[in-house]
Amino acid sequence: MMSGCLYGSIIRPSPVVHELHVPFSTAVLHQELGVAISDSNSSVIETTEQGKEEERVRDIFDGVVQSQSQDKTSSSSTRAKKKKEDDDSSDDRFKLRNGREIFEENAYLVGVERKGDIQDSFGIQESLSELNQLADTAGLKVVGSTYQKLSSPNPRTYIGSGKVSEIKSAIHALGVETVIFDDELSAGQLRNLEKIFGGDVRVCDRTALILDIFNQRAATHEASLQVALAQMEYQLPRLTKMWTHLERQAGGKVKGMGEKQIEVDKRILRNQIGATRKELESVRQHRKQYRNRRFSVPVPVVSLVGYTNAGKSTLLNQLTGADVLAEDKLFATLDPTTRRVQMKNGKEFLLTDTVGFIQKLPTTLVAAFRATLEEISESSLLVHVVDISHPLAEKHIEAVDKVLSELDVLLIPRLMVWNKVDKASDPQKIRLEAEKREDVVCISALNGDGLPEFCNAVQEKLKDSMVWVEALLPFEKGDLLSTIHQVGMVEKTEYTEKGTFIKAHVPLRFARLLTPMRQLCVS
Ligand SMILES: Nc1nc2c(ncn2[C@@H]2O[C@H](COP(=O)(O)OP(=O)(O)OP(=O)(O)O)[C@@H](O)[C@H]2O)c(=O)[nH]1
Ligand SMILES: [Mg+2]
Numbered sequence: 001m002m003s004g005c006l007y008g009s010i011i012r013p014s015p016v017v018h019e020l021h022v023p024f025s026t027a028v029l030h031q032e033l034g035v036a037i038s039d040s041n042s043s044v045i046e047t048t049e050q051g052k053e054e055e056r057v058r059d060i061f062d063g064v065v066q067s068q069s070q071d072k073t074s075s076s077s078t079r080a081k082k083k084k085e086d087d088d089s090s091d092d093r094f095k096l097r098n099g100r101e102i103f104e105e106n107a108y109l110v111g112v113e114r115k116g117d118i119q120d121s122f123g124i125q126e127s128l129s130e131l132n133q134l135a136d137t138a139g140l141k142v143v144g145s146t147y148q149k150l151s152s153p154n155p156r157t158y159i160g161s162g163k164v165s166e167i168k169s170a171i172h173a174l175g176v177e178t179v180i181f182d183d184e185l186s187a188g189q190l191r192n193l194e195k196i197f198g199g200d201v202r203v204c205d206r207t208a209l210i211l212d213i214f215n216q217r218a219a220t221h222e223a224s225l226q227v228a229l230a231q232m233e234y235q236l237p238r239l240t241k242m243w244t245h246l247e248r249q250a251g252g253k254v255k256g257m258g259e260k261q262i263e264v265d266k267r268i269l270r271n272q273i274g275a276t277r278k279e280l281e282s283v284r285q286h287r288k289q290y291r292n293r294r295f296s297v298p299v300p301v302v303s304l305v306g307y308t309n310a311g312k313s314t315l316l317n318q319l320t321g322a323d324v325l326a327e328d329k330l331f332a333t334l335d336p337t338t339r340r341v342q343m344k345n346g347k348e349f350l351l352t353d354t355v356g357f358i359q360k361l362p363t364t365l366v367a368a369f370r371a372t373l374e375e376i377s378e379s380s381l382l383v384h385v386v387d388i389s390h391p392l393a394e395k396h397i398e399a400v401d402k403v404l405s406e407l408d409v410l411l412i413p414r415l416m417v418w419n420k421v422d423k424a425s426d427p428q429k430i431r432l433e434a435e436k437r438e439d440v441v442c443i444s445a446l447n448g449d450g451l452p453e454f455c456n457a458v459q460e461k462l463k464d465s466m467v468w469v470e471a472l473l474p475f476e477k478g479d480l481l482s483t484i485h486q487v488g489m490v491e492k493t494e495y496t497e498k499g500t501f502i503k504a505h506v507p508l509r510f511a512r513l514l515t516p517m518r519q520l521c522v523s
Contacts, residue, residue: 105177314445388424469502475500
């Protein structure tokens with residue numbers, strides 16, 4: 001049972017240990033630092049010298065463990081007491097999230113509007129409402145929120161001191177357990193705010209929250225490794241808290257020691273990052289082989305991209321009868337799924353559904369998921385799915401374009417799909433607007449409206465990415481002829497004495513297969 005899912009992302013970086021529930025020990029502390037995931041991973045430190053060093057680190061850790069465990073014991077007993085009180089009043093603070101039971105903590109949201117922010121970026125209310133959705137997805141209960149307009153953030157506490165006091169009062173009044181900031185905070189800011197808010201209150205930021213959701217959602221080994229990597233990288237510059245704590249415990253006697261230890265921790269964490277990268281690489285190689293096998297079939301690949309919750313998985317499920325989880329929560333999908341779409345006219349294409357995007361997407365996550373997202377760069381067509389019923393649809397489009405440009409895929413042909421037309425306040429107006437634009441199709445993935453038109457539009461756009469071939473296929477190559485009909489756009493067939501003469505648009509990979517027959521045709 002997990003209590004306080006956010007704890008996982010701020011202190012325990014590895015999804016591998018996320019669910020472990022063992023007594024607080026050195027091992028756990030190591031895990032909390034992201035230092036060693038399991039015994040098998042302790043091989044990160046190999047030489048005797050390094051081994052000794054690890055022992056030394058362990059001793060120091062043990063010291064901290066004792067002092068921390070006292071803290072933990074008192075804090076967990078407070079929590080337990082609190083939980084009991086809550087249990088007495090209501091049992092419903094344990095929520096099921098993705099098959100895991102999560103204690104629903106009371107969260108308070110804080111946003112900052114920077115004076116001089118570009119007009120067309122998300123407004124503060126909009127961004128906070130999205131943060132609310134993220135908190136809900138992570139299993140938290142939002143009990144309040146506030147924001148402040150600032151020309152520049154306070155380097156110590158991000159927000160001004162008046163705002164800090166206001167939040168402190170709200171924490172007491174509303175029983176807040178976690179304060180979430182809408183922007184990324186520095187290690188110092190996180191530490192200072194936690195100190196000021198005191199007690200059990202945890203402080204985290206949007207990035208930690210998103211990482212935590214990814215952590216909860218990761219279903220495959222590759223996704224788990226990617227999230228672990230992103231969490232460790234997020235953690236690296238923030239590895240300060242526990243050593244200052246140690247200095248405090250020792251009454252300042254070990255002054256300066258914290259800094260040295262932070263360096264040791266950072267090195268061990270860097271080793272762990274290196275080991276995870278290696279493991280990820282081997283998992284990827286395996287997937288790549290599988291993908292190459294798939295590419296030996298010349299069916300064009302179409303990738304669904306879009307803002308999280310736009311309806312990408314629902315569309316894949318509708319078109320292919322797949323069973324990808326689609327729900328009204330953010331980041332339902334992390335791993336790519338590819339299915340074959342068979343159209344009524346016998347044509348086919350492969351459709352890939354993948355992770356959704358969001359504004360302020362943590363850069364560590366984009367980097368960690370780059371390999372998964374590479375699937376996108378190998379597709380013949382990108383279908384940008386937009387939830388057109390969403391009041392911020394325009395801004396979602398901009399955020400998606402921004403990530404696509406980071407992924408360097410702007411040159412791949414694109415088709416825009418306005419989804420959830422059924423949910424829009426004026427569907428007719430939306431349809432008229434779409435007609436005026438090029439490359440926009442209106443659909444409702446949920447009830448299937450517009451899907452035949454969508455498939456036709458995909459076919460038309462795929463034609464743009466295909467090459468024109470004229471070839472003479474000998475009669476014994478009848479299988480090639482039927483594949484051309486399946487994956488290409490045939491303009492003309494003519495039966496001659498030597499074989500079938502064909503003029504068609506075909507995917508590039510397939511055109512290469514036809515090369516000898518094209519020469520035959522020329523001769
Ligand atoms: N009304 C309506 N709801 C839809 C439509 N398409 C999807 N939804 C709902 O929107 C929610 C999100 O759908 P998903 O398919 O999970 O969205 P996604 O883009 O895959 O989301 P992520 O995996 O989080 O990126 C679900 O509750 C769907 O039932 C639609 O056409 N109309
Ligand atoms: Mg999805």
